[in-house]
Amino acid sequence: MLFRDLEFLISKLSFCASFTLNFFVIYLTLFYIERVFETYRIMIVAFASLGIIYSGLEVFIKPYLHVYNNCILYFSLSTWISAKPLLPWLFAIWSGMYLVVIAFISIQFIYRFMNFFNPRKMRMFKGVRVIFWLAYPLVPGAIQVGALFIFCSPDEYSTVTLREIVLETYDLMISDVVRFPIIPYDADGAWRFNNACFLLTCVLLIFGHYSIIIFCGLKMHLNMTQQLKKFSKTNGELQRQFFKALVFQCIGPTLFLILPIAPILLANIAYRFWKLEVNWKAGWIFSIIGLYPPFDSISFIIIVSEYRNVIRDRYWDTFFGSSKRNKTRGNYTNSPIRLEIDSVMN
Secondary structure, eight states: OHHHHHHHHHHHHHHHHHHHHHHHHHHHHHHTOOSSOHHHHHHHHHHHHHHHHHHHHHHHHOEEEEEETTEEEEEEOOOSOOOTTHHHHHHHHHHHHHHHHHHHHHHHHHHHHHHHHOGGGGGGGSTTHHHHHHHTTHHHHHHHHHHHHHHSSOOHHHHHHHHHHHHHHHSOOGGGSOEEEEOSBOTTSOBOHHHHHHHHHHHHHHHHHHHHHHHHHHHHHHTHHHHHTTSOHHHHHHHHHHHHHHHHHHHHHIIIIIGGGHHHHHHHHHHHHHOOOOEEEOTHHHHHHTTHHHHHHHHHHHHOHHHHHHHIIIIIHHHHOOOSSOOOGGGGTTOHHHHHHHHHHO
């Protein structure tokens, strides 16, 4: 009970940090950052907003995970939402946002990739076309939500298998718990089609979008020096900073969203082949997941010098000393970066 309370406390603190930092990023991006093309500005704001919603839903839903031999019980301990029909949908939507985040990062990598290697095609990110790119990440998220309801709805086998462990471990009747049980194979090793399909769907969606991230990231890294010669010195430096930010946006989900799940999947595989029994409370996974949104905002602010400069000039120097830099917003309006990008797009 003590560890469970600590896990939920970490989730609440992560939400507070996520809300503060992401709201600050949105504020700076909308009102003070000038040397960013409008499409990428929209992406930054949308991604920061996604981080706030993602961590906020986690606090309300209180997702939890329990691993018992061949079973993975994905359930909610929320007592804040009394409307039982609403909670499963919010729970599934929060789960789907995991794939929305990954898909959104892949879109950002495509944007930087096109800007590096074929600026003429950047027109497909311009005007109303940007709506398509912003809406696309919702597709894999919706597939995840649908897959949970279609393939992981509670059935008699999962209820009977997990009833005793839920009562003993959490002092709850399983019928009162909003849950999505994932049991890819039964005690005899026979595959359970629905749950196995869910795992396959998730793997394909994650692998597909990460393949895009890896391809674009490696391609840009290997050709970074050559491609930066096409830009002015100032613009090239900003391009380099945005690429570094995207690298951290790739590392972040890997550290906070994927690697914590690895022991769960390995335990499931170990039981199938070697009958290694496990009985884990794995709620700590969601405490780690909740750290991702603030990590993303902090890394973006630290890497992109435009944000550092605004923070130093408008806030740090205000409290700790006068700034020698010009603080006026207008200085960035006619920057080489904005002019150079506009000339390419036009």
